[in-house]
Amino acid sequence: MTDTIEKSVGRNKRDEGRFTVYHYTDFLNWHNIKSGALNSYNPGLAACRRVGRVYEPAKSVLGVWALDSQDPPTWVENNDFPHIWNELRRVTGNLLLEVDVDKDDDGVFVLDWAHREGEVIMRDLEKNPNATFDYPIPPSRYQHESRLSSEIAYWEGRVTLREYMDRRKSLCFSLPEVVITHQVPLDRIRISEYQKRFISELQNAKQDNFLLDFVRCYPEIVRVIDSQSGVLKR
DSSP, X not given: OGGGSXXXXXXXXXXXXXXXXXXXEOHHHHHHHHHTTTTTTOOEEOOXXXXXXXXXHHHTOEEEEEBSBSSOHHHHTOSSSTXXXXXXXXXXXXXXXXXXXXXXOTTEEEEETHHHHHHHHHHHHHHOTTOXXXXXXXXXXXXXXXXXXXXXXXXXXXXXXXXXXXXXXXXXXXXXXXXXXXXXXXXXXXXXXXXXXXXXXXXXXXXXXHHHHHHXXXXXXXXXXXXXXXXXXX
């Protein structure tokens, strides 16, 4: 039943002056977002991860990451990086949040993660020249020889979210990701109606009564899940 939920791309039906972006998180982190427990008790999504590690302009910027749709085809069906969606799913949670950002917010950017991913692949190939890999060599524009060069291309190639939404076809980003460089208040965050991944997680953990009981403590999540699945029903 989850497949019938409409999948939007950037549209915000509530406010034409905003875009909606999508942030996957671990369910247990929802409590921290609501309470602000990890951000001086300031509820919302905190920009707390450095955009870069070695390139100083990027290293000095903190961000929170999102996508421009729930299951973006550029990530799910990427021929140049066919492994990337599974890799992303491995390091993110399954609870999907919708986050509203202003269209003209100059603190919200879109960057092409393929610059960073390409460098990682090239480094693996250099370290293991005789190994057999189950993924292709990246396109030449993503074949960076060092982390520094990949971070420079990643950060300096950024565009505002508004520009990306207007020019996405001509920009040709392979793995676009949204980076919000400031705190997002709780009143701009909501539980998405599209919870295919989280419902699957709950179904796989159906014998874990502790987890299911914990989820039941959050009526805003229960409402969404109950509308699509009986996994939380006793």
